[in-house]
Amino acid sequence: MLKELNKHKVLYLMTLPAMLLLLVFSYFPMAGIIIAFKDFNLSTGIFRSSWAHPVYENFQYFFTSSNWVRVTRNTILLNLLFIAVGTFLNVALAILFNEIRSVWFKRVSQSLTLLPYFISWIVVGVFAYNILSYEHGMLSELLVRWGFDKIDWYSRPMAWPFIIAIIFVWKSIGYNSIIYLATLMGIDNTLYESARIDGATKFRQIIHITIPMLRPTIIVLTLLGIGHIMNSDFGMFYSLVGDNSQIYSTVDVIDTFVFRSLKGAGDMGMAAAANFYQSVLAFALVYISNRLARKYESDAALF
Numbered sequence: 001m002l003k004e005l006n007k008h009k010v011l012y013l014m015t016l017p018a019m020l021l022l023l024v025f026s027y028f029p030m031a032g033i034i035i036a037f038k039d040f041n042l043s044t045g046i047f048r049s050s051w052a053h054p055v056y057e058n059f060q061y062f063f064t065s066s067n068w069v070r071v072t073r074n075t076i077l078l079n080l081l082f083i084a085v086g087t088f089l090n091v092a093l094a095i096l097f098n099e100i101r102s103v104w105f106k107r108v109s110q111s112l113t114l115l116p117y118f119i120s121w122i123v124v125g126v127f128a129y130n131i132l133s134y135e136h137g138m139l140s141e142l143l144v145r146w147g148f149d150k151i152d153w154y155s156r157p158m159a160w161p162f163i164i165a166i167i168f169v170w171k172s173i174g175y176n177s178i179i180y181l182a183t184l185m186g187i188d189n190t191l192y193e194s195a196r197i198d199g200a201t202k203f204r205q206i207i208h209i210t211i212p213m214l215r216p217t218i219i220v221l222t223l224l225g226i227g228h229i230m231n232s233d234f235g236m237f238y239s240l241v242g243d244n245s246q247i248y249s250t251v252d253v254i255d256t257f258v259f260r261s262l263k264g265a266g267d268m269g270m271a272a273a274a275n276f277y278q279s280v281l282a283f284a285l286v287y288i289s290n291r292l293a294r295k296y297e298s299d300a301a302l303f
Contacts, residue, residue: 035272042268058273067257072281075253079229081165083222086176089169091218094180095210099202113174125239128167157247164240164251176221183217184210219293223302226289230282234259254278 005012031046036058038049052058062068093113100106116124131138132153140150153159187210195205234255241251243260254274262271286302294301 032272033276035268036276038269040268040272052269058267058269059277061261061267061270062274062277067252070249071252071254071257074251075230075232075255075278078161078164078251078253079225079232081161082168083225083229085165086169086172087218087222087225089173090176091180091211091214093173094177094184094214095206097177097181098184098210110174113177115174116171117175119171121233121235121239124167124171124236125242128163128240132163154244155246157250160241160247160251164236167240168236179221180214180217183214187213216297216299219297220302223286223289223293227282227286229285230254230278232256 035046035049037052037055038046039052039057040046041049097106097110100109129137134140134150134152134154137153139153143150153163191209192205195209200208232253232255237251237253237256238259241247241256254277258271258274261267261274290302
């Protein structure tokens, strides 16, 4: 190990800031997991607080509530929807950009699709409200103008998984397609030239060359997405849904449930227990998905 460090010391020094960042913000905070098993008191701190009696007391609040099944189901299904729809559209957009031959048009279109990624979720939530509001929303005004009745979207829970998926894809598609586009740029052009000589159409080239070459990248990014499947984007959900209990049945996730519980009861132990459950479930999903990916294509597995 010392020989390896000495031989590549410059490279290891370059990785040192990233390693320190990972330790400080990802590994050191893991000590706080014990809050889930303690009767946490802010004045005594994490380690001096007394243990809960029984030790699983904080978990009882979450699992005896009828909400834990709902928020778990919503968290998994919504994120799977984001991964499935997002991956398909990200790949499609990357292929579309790759086929554009006009340089200026490609640059302008890429910039326009990338721009929403840098807009805050708070601002996006304001946009969504002004579009979907029953009283003065743009969509309601258009429906009235076209002779239809207004629709109160904020009281229709079944519509919100699709609304959030559309907003999520609109905001992230430009940024997420960049990785696929970088992979496409590395494909050997001789493959396409050989296909054209054999009479393959553009569609056939995409099906038999582009998609197979993108498959390892798709698998890796899907596994990474599954790794975050239990860690829902709190900013997105709370900015779009807020405290509207009418649509909780389909869009209330673990993060928003924990936030509301913590805001209402101020119980750090209960919140930590819910997050601990969230982390364990995420680990199980990643492990199972990685095993399946290894069987399908071993080079694309994460570990």
